[in-house]
Amino acid sequence: MAGIDFKAPVAKEQEDAAVVAHNTRMGVLLFVVYVLFYGSFMALSAFWPEVMSRPFLRGANLAVVYGFALIVAALVLAMVYMKVCRKSK
Numbered sequence: 001m002a003g004i005d006f007k008a009p010v011a012k013e014q015e016d017a018a019v020v021a022h023n024t025r026m027g028v029l030l031f032v033v034y035v036l037f038y039g040s041f042m043a044l045s046a047f048w049p050e051v052m053s054r055p056f057l058r059g060a061n062l063a064v065v066y067g068f069a070l071i072v073a074a075l076v077l078a079m080v081y082m083k084v085c086r087k088s089k
Contacts, residue, residue, distance in 0.1 A: 023085040
């Protein structure tokens with residue numbers, strides 16, 4: 001196309017190594033927290049299915065409540081990550 005220069009230099013954001021290391025540590029830590037939460041869900045489902053089938057909250061069994069809790073936990077951990085990895089100005 002005429003008038004569009006696809007080879008124009010693009011300014012790259014400078015990343016501080018300390019900030020990248022902090023963000024990586026926080027990401028791994030929150031990932032481990034979620035994996036433990038999810039792993040306990042899988043262990044309950046695999047080894048104690050009778051526990052997961054018991055009514056837990058307003059007639060919903062533990063499997064349903066725990067499943068929704070996993071979704072909510074993922075969103076909360078994402079927000080925590082965004083908060084702790086925000087650049088300070």
